[in-house]
Amino acid sequence: MAFLHAQVATRRPTSFWLHALRRRRERMAEHVLDLSAPVEWSSAEEQRAAIAFFNAAFRAEESGLRQAHELADEVAALDPELAETLRLYGDEEGWHRQLLTEFLHFIGGEVRPMGRVTGTFYRLYGRAKRMESIVLVNLMFESIGSTTYRMALARVKHPAIRPMLTILTRDESFHVPLNVHFLKHAMAGKSELARLRLRLLYKLMFVALVASAYASRRRAKAFDRIEFSELAQAYAEHLAALFAREPELGFTPPPLLLRLLGVDASKLASSDAAAVASVEAAEAAIDRHSAVVTGLA
Numbered sequence: 001m002a003f004l005h006a007q008v009a010t011r012r013p014t015s016f017w018l019h020a021l022r023r024r025r026e027r028m029a030e031h032v033l034d035l036s037a038p039v040e041w042s043s044a045e046e047q048r049a050a051i052a053f054f055n056a057a058f059r060a061e062e063s064g065l066r067q068a069h070e071l072a073d074e075v076a077a078l079d080p081e082l083a084e085t086l087r088l089y090g091d092e093e094g095w096h097r098q099l100l101t102e103f104l105h106f107i108g109g110e111v112r113p114m115g116r117v118t119g120t121f122y123r124l125y126g127r128a129k130r131m132e133s134i135v136l137v138n139l140m141f142e143s144i145g146s147t148t149y150r151m152a153l154a155r156v157k158h159p160a161i162r163p164m165l166t167i168l169t170r171d172e173s174f175h176v177p178l179n180v181h182f183l184k185h186a187m188a189g190k191s192e193l194a195r196l197r198l199r200l201l202y203k204l205m206f207v208a209l210v211a212s213a214y215a216s217r218r219r220a221k222a223f224d225r226i227e228f229s230e231l232a233q234a235y236a237e238h239l240a241a242l243f244a245r246e247p248e249l250g251f252t253p254p255p256l257l258l259r260l261l262g263v264d265a266s267k268l269a270s271s272d273a274a275a276v277a278s279v280e281a282a283e284a285a286i287d288r289h290s291a292v293v294t295g296l297a
């Protein structure tokens with residue numbers, strides 16, 4: 001019985017997410033960035049790093065948008081409600097992409113072609129065919145995206161940049177639990193072999209994404225001021241915590257990597273990182289006006 005109760009507490013029907021996304025769409029137009037005062041950079045290096053940071057964000061938004069809309073087309077005939085939920089989610093990423101395009105110009109940059117490593121990452125991801133694999137990888141991207149934005153927001157003081165980071169932090173904190181819902185949906189009724197494949201993909205992506213923190217430090221650290229050790233630990237903690245409250249899904253993080261980074265697996269289920277992926281976090285972020293970005297100090 002305890003197991004059943006735990007399940008009820010972590011799940012909401014698709015209609016809940018659809019209703020939330022419709023409400024959020026109504027509010028979208030109210031959020032306009034004030035780009036009147038220019039940023040006072042401390043150095044040209046800081047500005048270059050900021051342009052790299054927001055270019056990485058742009059690519060993540062673009063990928064999220066495309067994958068969500070493709071999946072929406074795929075499931076439209078079978079499950080129109082899920083299709084509309086995916087479409088509205090993709091639209092939010094599209095809105096972020098539009099804001100970031102404008103914002104990159106504002107900070108003296110532009111949308112640049114992807115680098116070799118990033119390009120390979122997204123090309124491989126773009127080739128994924130199974131819905132559950134696409135959703136799992138996207139969820140993991142959302143998790144490291146929201147972690148990076150949250151940490152950057154705690155450090156970046158430029159008044160002209162904080163509103164952009166605040167929008168991204170707040171919205172991605174809704175997207176993480178939303179994608180947990182998509183994943184559960186995509187996994188329902190899947191064979192044991194498909195689940196095993198997915199668990200392996202989780203482990204591989206886990207290692208690749210923690211390692212990606214290294215490459216991102218070279219390009220973005222002068223802007224976001226996050227050390228490699230802090231970022232790698234935060235990625236590991238948040239990626240591990242995604243499923244800490246739902247052991248029945250069978251996703252276990254690589255234990256050696258967790259130990260190396262000083263993450264205590266036994267405390268994950270009750271951690272702040274696990275709360276980020278919870279339905280409660282999504283409920284707090286449904287209404288963009290009342291969403292509070294916490295734990296940033």
Ligand SMILES: [Fe+2]
Binds near residue numbers: 061064092093
């Ligand atoms: Fe986004």
Ligand SMILES: [Fe+2]
Binds near residue numbers: 093171172
């Ligand atoms: Fe997102």
